[in-house]
Amino acid sequence: MVQIIVNGKSIEVEEGQTVLEACLSNGIFIPNLCFLKDREHPHASCRLCFVEIEGRPAPVPSCTVNVEDGMVIRTDTPEVKRLQKSAFKLIMSGHPCHAKTCPTEKPCTLMKIAKHLGVGLSPKPLEKLERDIPEVVDFGFMFYFPYRCVLCGRCVHVCRTQNEGKPLLTFARRGFDTMVAFFSDPGENVEAKCRSCLACINICPTAALVLKADERKTA
Amino acid sequence: MAKDTKIIETYEKLRGAARKRLEAERAEGIPSIRITMSTCARAAGAEETKKAIEDVLEAQGLNARIISVGCLGHCYAEPLLIIDHPTTGFPPICYYNVDANKAKLICRSYLEDGDPAFEYVLGAMEENDLIPPVTTFPRFSMEQRVVMELCGLIDPWNIDHYLDKDGYSALASALQMEREEIIEIVTKSGLRGRGGAGFPTGKKWKFAFEKSADGKVVICNADEGDPGAYMDRTIIESNPHQLLEGLIICAYAVGADEALVYVRAEYPLAVRTIQHAIEEAREYGLLGENILGSDFSLSVRVFQGSGAFVCGEETALIQSVEGRRGMPQHRPPYPVEKGLWGKPTVVNNVKTLSSVPPIIRRGADWFRSIGTEGSPGTAIFSVVGNVKHPGLVEIAMGTTLRTLIFDICGGIPGKKKFKAVQIGGPSGGCLPEQFLDTPIDFDSLTQAGAMMGSGGMVIMDEDSCMVDVARYFLEFTQKESCGKCTFCRIGTKHLLNILNRITKGEGREEDLETLRQLAEDIKKGSLCGLGKTAPNPVLTSLRYFMDEYEAHVKEKRCPALKCRDLIAYYIDLEKCARGCEACVGSCPVEAIFTTKGRKKAIDQSLCVKCGECMTSCPPEYDAVVKVSPPELAPIIERPPDQQPKRAMDGADS
Structure with missing residues (x-):
């Protein structure tokens, strides 16, 4: 166990944890989307979990730093908030919010983050952006809604873990038009295997991956 | 590892054998023709030049060895030839911009008649009494080559x-x-x-x-x-x-x-x-x-x-x-x-x-001993853009931008004024005139807001619009973002959208602040170097060329007359020559018509602002004027009998 000081409060946390994990397990919320506990290497793509650590010149994503004894951390400085808000607004500018028809359980992950940051779900002053990607993609037994997807990459990661390093889900396209795609070897019947897993659907924070059966229910 | 004289012996044997082979070639006494055959030279037509040399050697029964070499770094002079004709007593001579015809002429004149065809000579490759050496030319003498010392001089395939x-x-x-x-x-x-x-x-x-x-x-x-x-x-x-x-x-x-x-x-x-x-x-x-x-x-x-x-x-x-x-x-x-x-x-x-x-x-x-305390050695830049002698330049670190641009690369062509230099490619920044005395090294450039980057350097004259330049680089980084992290994937898209809006004259005053803040957040928040540096062109142009941004946003005016949506062409009736038709045929959209006074005018509703009329107007009239904002162009009614004949005839058949 090591001692760290978060926002002026001293807490005892397990060694080998990331700062993000340590804070979350002690009831200190830090916004995050791409973080997964069992990841060996942090994905660090959502850029929401910034914190300030004493001795470091600039805020760092807390999922990328392991706790050290005596570490002094602040999760609420203006600079941290500014970066978090900025990243969140960027995400929301590419995520049209249809709360009424969205199948996520409310409040959804994004709503919780918005509440924590004290901002709305609108990206203002940024404009809403349209991506040049299909509205819905048929993945066989499930649908993928690119516009809901925030590209946190959790589904790709869990799929890789479930399939011994050879994920069926992966990223496709580039830049702003990046989306998740489903690949399987021709002739391979993955449906049975996938149906017994569904890890990707369960881990998606924005209901971008939905079983076809469930989607019909909500429609 | 134990000191081992065997290694040196093995090496010396290799080198000795190589020298012997080359010596045997030299002993034959036949002229050698080195031709630059790198990608850049090929683009300038080196393959045709080489073919022409081979043809002329064969046709005239001349004996010479053609050696394909890499690039000398002198892009403005490609394709280059270096002919060494030892029996004439001349030193090896470098010829520039040698197309197929010139190559034939030079070969016949020098190899057949022993006349080095002085009109095509760039210089001699060695000090001598007959031909001024290339080293009298600052583009050669002010460079200091460590990495590129042998580039363009040896056969890379041997x-x-x-x-x-x-x-x-x-x-x-x-x-x-x-x-x-x-x-x-x-x-x-x-x-x-x-x-x-x-x-x-x-x-x-x-x-x-x-x-x-x-x-x-x-x-x-x-x-x-x-x-x-x-x-x-x-x-x-x-x-x-x-x-x-x-x-x-x-x-x-x-x-x-x-x-x-x-x-x-x-x-x-x-x-x-x-x-x-x-x-x-x-x-x-x-x-x-x-x-x-x-x-x-x-x-x-x-x-x-x-x-x-x-x-x-x-x-x-x-x-x-x-x-x-x-x-x-x-x-x-x-x-x-x-x-x-x-x-x-x-x-x-x-x-x-x-x-x-x-x-x-x-x-x-x-x-x-080369370069500066913090950045020893040399830097290689590919200097491109509005400069007389573009190409690859290797200089000692610490050389100032002014020396590089004006002394070594010959300055801005066409009596235009220097406006900015973009260093470090899409990750770098644009530096204005007051930074010309900045020494080129890692730390000074970073301090000025640009960066060494991999060595791209674009020189821009007064006709370049800095907002448009920032937009151009953002378009590149945006397209090349891998899509992983939020700031780079979505943030650069917003930057690009805002810049697009500004260059179209649809910019809003709050855009400038949004642009700056977002650019700073992307710089701080991105995952990798691409994202962290992508906003640099925006940040530096905002810092050093704010007046241009403001002109675009507040006055809908592009000071460099570059942004198409913010300019207009018109014909100055005072200067236009009655009866001259030069511009009419150059217009791709039939926007030019004849006024009642038998002069020409431009129909602004049809004009696509390609600028062809300006190019085709004879210099003695110089009647076509480019203005920004477009409202400055006087509106001249198109007479009813002058309606455009849409050139659609036959398009359907």
Whole structure:
């Protein structure tokens, strides 16, 4: 166990944890989307979990730093908030919010983050952006809604873990038009295997991956 | 490793044999014609020139040896020929802009009649009493070549040429040193990574050396992707062996048994050249098992990248070699700790590795004597844009921008005024005139808001619109973002959208603040170097050219008269010559009509602002005027009998 000081409060946390994990397990919320506990290497793509650590010149994503004894951390400085808000607004500018028809359980992950940051779900002053990607993609037994997807990459990661390093889900396209795609070897019947897993659907924070059966229910 | 005179003996035998072969060629006394055949020269027509020379030699029964060499770095003068005709008493002569016809003329005149055709001569390659040498020309004399010393002078496809110039002698001496000794020399030399970030090379090697691991890897990063930058390609195409020598020395120093040259597939000639060089080196025992008879073995292979810009970032590069999507990973762990296949991996740029053999050969102190305290050695820039003598320039670090642009590269053509220099490609920044006396080195450039980057340098004259330049670079980085992290993926898209809006005259006043804030957040928040530096063109242009942004937003005016939506062309009726029709035919959309006074005018509703009329208007009239904002153009009614005949006839049939 090591001692760290978060926002002026001293807490005892397990060694080998990331700062993000340590804070979350002690009831200190830090916004995050791409973080997964069992990841060996942090994905660090959502850029929401910034914190300030004493001795470091600039805020760092807390999922990328392991706790050290005596570490002094602040999760609420203006600079941290500014970066978090900025990243969140960027995400929301590419995520049209249809709360009424969205199948996520409310409040959804994004709503919780918005509440924590004290901002709305609108990206203002940024404009809403349209991506040049299909509205819905048929993945066989499930649908993928690119516009809901925030590209946190959790589904790709869990799929890789479930399939011994050879994920069926992966990223496709580039830049702003990046989306998740489903690949399987021709002739391979993955449906049975996938149906017994569904890890990707369960881990998606924005209901971008939905079983076809469930989607019909909500429609 | 024990001091072993066997290594030197083996090397000297190799070099001796190479020299003997070349000596035998020289002894024949026939003229040699060196022609630049790098990608840039080929684009300028070198293949036709070479064909013409072959034809004329055959037709006239002339005896000469044609040697294809790489690039001399003088792009404005491509294709270049260097003819050495020893029996005439003239020194080797360099000819410039030699197209097929000139080549025939020069060959016949010089080889047949012994007349060097002075009108096409750029200069002599050696000091002499007959022809002014090229070194009287600042573009040659003010450069200082370490990495590019042999580029354009030796045959990159013949290892003998490199051996003849003491090539691989640094490897031979390195193999006799202790590994720590080599790292010590490189550290002392102060060599910093030439890929852009300027990380001390010796330090990187030391980290990798100190890691104990089953295998280590050295990767040469030749994934050059900045628009307008082509140093790495040219070095590989012109002198691949110097790079290989550096690579082998690096591998030996850190204890690697595997090396990769990561070249993009869009560089087919560079790929073939380096592959051929690797084969030659292997045949000569400079690669493979027991190099030069030592107990050090190394295999090198070429990996062809698919051209994603972000794969120049070392972690993304490693991902792509492993067969994954080229996306940068969070560092640490750095590749020197855990790189390709989990092994400690040194990733070094082409120019960094090519700097190593001269350092080993001539010592750390010699290298330190060039350049500045913090950035020793030389910098290579591909200078392009509005400059008289563009091309590759290798200068000592610490040379000022003014010297480079005005003294070495000849300044701005056409009596135009200098406006800005964009350094470091899409990750760099635009510096205005007041920074011309900034010395070129890693730290000064970063301080000014630009960066060394990989060495792209675009010179811009008064006709360049800085908002448009920022937009251009953002369009590039936006397209090349891998899509992983929020700031780069979505943030750069917003920057680009706002810049697009501003150049179209739809900018709002709050846009400027949004632009600045967002750019700063992207810089601070992004995951990798691409995202962290992508806003630099925006931030520097906002800092130094705010007045241009304001003119676009507040007055809907483009001061450089560049942004198409903010300009208009009109014809000054005072200057227009009655009856002249020059502009009419040049207009692609029939926007030009004849006024009642039999002069010409432009129908603004049809004009697409291509500027053809301005080009075609005879200079003695010079009647076409470009203005911004477009409202400044006087409106002239189009007479009813002058309606355009839509040139659609026959389009459907």
